[in-house]
Amino acid sequence: MSHELSATNKKEFRSFVLHLKQLHPTWKSKEITNFLIQSENPSPYTMESALNVKVWRILNRNQVNDLPRSSTPCTTTTLEYIQAVKNNLRLTKSTTIRNVNAKLQQQGFKTSKSSIWRTKQLLKLKWWKRKVVQKLTIDRKLQCVIIAKRLRKKYGFKKGNKLYDWMYVLNTDFSGTFTLNPQSNRHNEGIYAESKSDISYELKTKSKEKFQKSVMLWGDISYQGLFSKQYPIFVDEWLELIRPKDGNRRKKMYFTGARYAQFIRTIIAQKANEELGDLRYVIFQHEQDRKQRMRVALDAVDHVFHNRIEPKDCTAKLADVWPIENVWGILKEKLRGRQYNSLEHMKNDIRSEWNQFSVSLCRRMIDKIPERLKLVIDKGGNQI
Template structure:
């Protein structure tokens, strides 16, 4: 069914309503009545008369069924499919949504999906990097620090002082083994930023990606190993 705009329907309903109330009126009389009303149409006299005649001839408020490829972007069904597929969803890039719709039988292009998203007033918000350290991890670290202080002492004069026997290790020079991830595809479609839950807008990432690292250690006796770090 053609998607007639509300303005066209309102004008056609008014013309057909005037004709129903005044069957003897001609197109010229209806056109004159509309021009003399409080809110006349923003059309020239000839254009208004032509539009009134066309409406009376067709006797309907809907557009004619036109040939050619059917409109998809303006249909409520297609817009609802796009909204369901991309709003507040992870990985819902234009290309991914287009591919999913085509796999499910809805033929469309990336440009059509993009136009539908704009018509739905959806915006692309990039996800924010957030630490993967959880609240429980922080509690565990504090508990571990308290146990170490209790076991090895706090000051050098304490009887439990054993920090001179502790070896501290560290790492450097990470060679990443994981493939590069394009963070341009990390985002969420929504009408406003406030509508996105924190569980969606925040993208937890590993602080240290999987790979080969070099590490070494240090103690009160010096570096371990002495010459070079161990890979």
């Protein structure tokens, strides 16, 4: 067994090992170890393997003095300190490790940011991003609760019950825009340099198009999977198809109530008959945007589908209840960070990701609608 050496003895031992290396440049740690064991004053490290490791380290470091520590010593985390970190960090708005460190120092604790970080890990605290939601009035919250109760009562509370019509619901919506250029964090847009004058114009600036190229989709989800089955409907392509031949090709086309009605009566009616079969049992649901609430649009829906969720049951802000919103979110997350040279390239990726949604996944998402409506009720109409 080896015994601990004093600081002075350690330096003397290191100096002696390095001196042997200078006298015998070809010697390795093994030769020096054998010499030390056979010498008249053997090393305090009686085990050959331990002595060999010690000599090897000294030769690698090639210095007598101790190496500087790689970091500051760990702060002793007492139970009082751990509790103080927990009280200041857990379930507190707009708090940071830096702020907590400053508060604890003011309270007289010997602390550091690294100590707080280790304590956070010990407490198994994770950082969760706060969700930005629309501020709802009391009347709007009450309306959300009333509508959630009405929908559950009308279409079913739970799968397996006698009344469960959610399996017939066709949840439809327009997506947000899918831009050609990937989203980036503006806080990461910077260049490291000794001075600003060293940065070239190309590095200093970032070009941005005034009107970014983008596409918007229309799709829906049901118990039979996504609709349409092969890929979503690209709104820009359909609008180009109905553009008047003598119209201005450079003028952007928008969806109006009349165009939405035409969209339902033509392309949606055709695809629904091909892919959904008997439409007598399908319950059509769409968001109640202004164009979708117009009489001409509602008449078009009634012409194609025998059943629909009434506008009065869709006026509340229940977007986070309907699974089609999750579909758009998943698609955008899949495409995040990808670089595209053209809209067609991006559309091909959208088509590919669209086909990854299985029927079983779509059914699970539909089956969660009554549960999410229950959450709206339990939260008093707040968004979930």
